[in-house]
Structure formats: C-alpha cells, structure tokens
Amino acid sequence: MQDIKEMTKTAYKFLKQRDFKNAYKELMAAYDVDPNNTYVLVGLGETLRKQKRFDDALAYYYKAYELEPTNRFAMLGIGDSYRGLKNRDKALDIWLKYLKVNPRDYSITTRVADAYKQVGDLHAAEKYYFAALEINVNNKFALMGLGDLYYKQGNYSTATVYWEKLLKLEPHLINILTMLGNIYRKKHAYEQAVGFYERALKLDSENPYAIFGIADSYRGNRQYQEALEYYDKMKIIDPKNPKIWTRYGDCLIHSGKFSEAEEAFRKGLGVHAGKYGWYGIAKVRELEGKVDESIEILTNIIAEEPEDERPHMIIADLLMKHYPDKVGTYVEETLKKFPHFTHLNHWFTEAMMHQFEDDVEKM
Structure with missing residues (x-):
C-alpha cells in the first residue's frame, strides 16, 4: 500500500492537470489512512473548490483550519470558497485573520480592498489598496481597483493617475484604455481621448466602446468628417441606438x-420616439429658413413635456434672431407659467442687456 506522501503527491499531480476525479480518488484514499492530515484536507478542499462545490470544500478547509489555525492554504481556501458563494462578509473575516499571520501578502490585501469596495465601505477599501501598493508598488490589481474606486466616486483626475500607471505595466487592457478615453472625453480633452481610443482600436478594431468614444470625441472637437466615419461604423454595430442617429445627424x-441629417434624425425617431430627433429636425428647418416650422416642432415638444426648459429657450432664441419684437412677450408669458426657469430668465436678462448696449452704440 502506498504511503500518504506518495498518494498526495500523485493526487496533486492530477489536480494540476485538472483531473479532479482521480485527484479526489487519491486524496480520499489518503484521508482514509489519516483523516487529520492537513495537507490531505486542503487538497480535498482544493479539488472540490475548483469544481465550484464550495460548501463541500469548506468542510475540509475548516477541518484543516481547526487542526492548524495558521495554515495559510486552509485560510485562503476558506476565503476563496466564500467568495465563490458571494458571501463577502465571511470571506472578509477569514482574509483579515489571514493578514494578521501573513501581513505582507499583497494579493490578499488587494482582495480585502476589493471586498470592502463591493460592500460600499470605500474608506476601508482605499486604506487596503494603499497598503497593498506599499508592499508592491507594481500591484496591477490594486492600481485597477483604486482607479475604479475613484472613477465611481466621480474623482476622475485621481482615477486617471492610477489607471495610467497600470497601463505602463499592462498596456493592452482595452477596458482601461476606453475608460481613460471616456474620462478625457468628459473633460473635453478630446485629443487625449482620441489617443486612448485609438490604442484600444489597435487591439480590437471592432470594439464598440472605442468606436463610439472616438466618434463622439471628434464631434466634440468639431472634426465632423472624422466623426461621421466612426458613426457610420456604429450604425452597423448598433442600429437601434437612437443616440447614434441623432449625433450622426x-x-x-x-x-x-441638411436632407441627409433629417433622414438620420427620422431613423432615430423610428427606433425611439424621443424628443432629441425632433430637436435635430427643428434645427434643420431653421437652417433651411423655415423658422415657423421649427417653432411649431418645438411647440409640439413642449406640449409633451411642458416642464422641459430647453425647447422654451430654443424658441426664445429663434424669436430673438428672427422676430425680436415677439421675444419679450413670449419670455414673460413663459416665466409666468414657469417661474423656476432660471436659465431662461438669465438668458433673457443677458440678451436684453446686449440689446441695450447695441442700441447705445448706434446712438
């Protein structure tokens, strides 16, 4: 009969090959010989955990842990099993105990940070991410986690610091490249945004997030021909997205x-009967010199959503440009109905001030 050492050696060889059936068979044979052998118990836990049999795995890990409370493999197995069961509280509990014994393990320090972030304790998450980076400044998962933490808090500038450090270590992370592109696009730093999206597209030429992002960046930078090239691709990738059609228009x-723009807006309306397509058509009518039709379209939008300040402001602007004698009455009547329209009130005050200054100049 083989001794336990040989049986476990054979079992771990099977485990490494992901031959779980034979690994389990060898380990159970060893268990029958010595049910208190922590090496065997941890091996059984590993074999079952890798098959996602987390509850069964926990029974063996816990037995090893009870026999040897500082057994790092048993503690790690317990934590990973609870993580597999999505029981973050129990995973955290064992990981924190583990770190008291193994405080320099930056991978588990990072897992603790991830777990705290997932349960919403962002202060604790930040603390453990920093601790992980103190142990290993090039810890990619901590850099990724910190960037994500700050991004979700709206602290985009700090998020970029950690994600750009991460990209120096791992330059082929498409999701990080596109997220950085999104951050710079939101900050209107369009050229920097395009740079990140282009890097993502070199790795995956069909990535929809990068294609949409680069299209939007070119549009924001008023490079409309370049934007159209990428929106054309997005129309094929996601033809039922009205946002693409309105921005294309x-x-x-x-x-x-103008005629092609109206066609695009109407295609967007065919996908979703929202107001943004109508805003686009109203703009087309204005540019075609059909101001009354533009105002009529905007009035229809107001009929559907009277509390939306934007169409009121567009009408006021059209009246100021084309029917200046009517704008005062329109704004006054609108503000009587909607006194909370602060943007319209401010716009009208500014417009009247400029009008007064122009009149003085002409005297």
Whole structure:
C-alpha cells in the first residue's frame, strides 16, 4: 500500500492537470489512512473548490483550519470558497485573520480592498489598496481597483493617475484604455481621448466602446468628417441606438447636409420616439429658413413635456434672431407659467442687456 506522501503527491499531480476525479480518488484514499492530515484536507478542499462545490470544500478547509489555525492554504481556501458563494462578509473575516499571520501578502490585501469596495465601505477599501501598493508598488490589481474606486466616486483626475500607471505595466487592457478615453472625453480633452481610443482600436478594431468614444470625441472637437466615419461604423454595430442617429445627424448638419441629417434624425425617431430627433429636425428647418416650422416642432415638444426648459429657450432664441419684437412677450408669458426657469430668465436678462448696449452704440 502506498504511503500518504506518495498518494498526495500523485493526487496533486492530477489536480494540476485538472483531473479532479482521480485527484479526489487519491486524496480520499489518503484521508482514509489519516483523516487529520492537513495537507490531505486542503487538497480535498482544493479539488472540490475548483469544481465550484464550495460548501463541500469548506468542510475540509475548516477541518484543516481547526487542526492548524495558521495554515495559510486552509485560510485562503476558506476565503476563496466564500467568495465563490458571494458571501463577502465571511470571506472578509477569514482574509483579515489571514493578514494578521501573513501581513505582507499583497494579493490578499488587494482582495480585502476589493471586498470592502463591493460592500460600499470605500474608506476601508482605499486604506487596503494603499497598503497593498506599499508592499508592491507594481500591484496591477490594486492600481485597477483604486482607479475604479475613484472613477465611481466621480474623482476622475485621481482615477486617471492610477489607471495610467497600470497601463505602463499592462498596456493592452482595452477596458482601461476606453475608460481613460471616456474620462478625457468628459473633460473635453478630446485629443487625449482620441489617443486612448485609438490604442484600444489597435487591439480590437471592432470594439464598440472605442468606436463610439472616438466618434463622439471628434464631434466634440468639431472634426465632423472624422466623426461621421466612426458613426457610420456604429450604425452597423448598433442600429437601434437612437443616440447614434441623432449625433450622426448633428454631424451632417455641421457638414451642411441638411436632407441627409433629417433622414438620420427620422431613423432615430423610428427606433425611439424621443424628443432629441425632433430637436435635430427643428434645427434643420431653421437652417433651411423655415423658422415657423421649427417653432411649431418645438411647440409640439413642449406640449409633451411642458416642464422641459430647453425647447422654451430654443424658441426664445429663434424669436430673438428672427422676430425680436415677439421675444419679450413670449419670455414673460413663459416665466409666468414657469417661474423656476432660471436659465431662461438669465438668458433673457443677458440678451436684453446686449440689446441695450447695441442700441447705445448706434446712438
């Protein structure tokens, strides 16, 4: 009969090959010989955990842990099993005990930070991410986690610091490249955003997040022809997204292609009967010199959503440009109905001030 050492050696060889059936068979044979052998108990836990039999695995890990409370493999197995069961509280409990014994293990320190972030304790998460980086400044998972933590808090500038450090270590992370592109796009740093999206597209030329992001960045930077090229790709990838059609239409307006722009807006309305397509068509009508039709479209939007301040402001602006004698009455009547329209009130005050200054200049 083989001794336990040989049986466990054979079992771990099977385990490494992911031959769980034979690994389990060898380990159970060893268990029958010595049910208190922690090496065998941990091996059984590993074999079962890797098959996602987390509850069964825990029984063996806990037995090893009770026999040897500082057994790092038993503690790690317990933590990973609870993580597999999505029981973060119990995973955290054992990981924190583990770190008292193994305080320099930055991978588990990072897992603790991740767990705290997932349960919403962001202060504790930040503390453990920093601790992990003190142990290993090049800890990629801690850099990723910190970037994600700050991003979700809206602290985009700090998020970029950690994600850009991460990219120096791992330059092929498409999701981080696109997220950085998104951050710079939100900050209107369009050229930097394009740089990150282009890097993502070199890795995956069909990545929809990078394609949409680069299209939007070119649009924000008023490079409408370049934007149209990428929106054309997005129309194929996601034809039922009305946002793509309205932004595509906006680029066509700025390119002087009014009929094509209206067609794009109407396709967007065919997907989703929202107001943004109508805003686009109203703009087309204005540029075609059909101001009354533009105002009529905006009035219809107001009929559907009277509390939306934007169409009121657009009408006021159209009246100021084309029917200046009517704008005062329109704004006054609108503000009587909606006194909380602070943007309209401010806009009208500014417009009247500029009008007064122009009149003085002409005297």
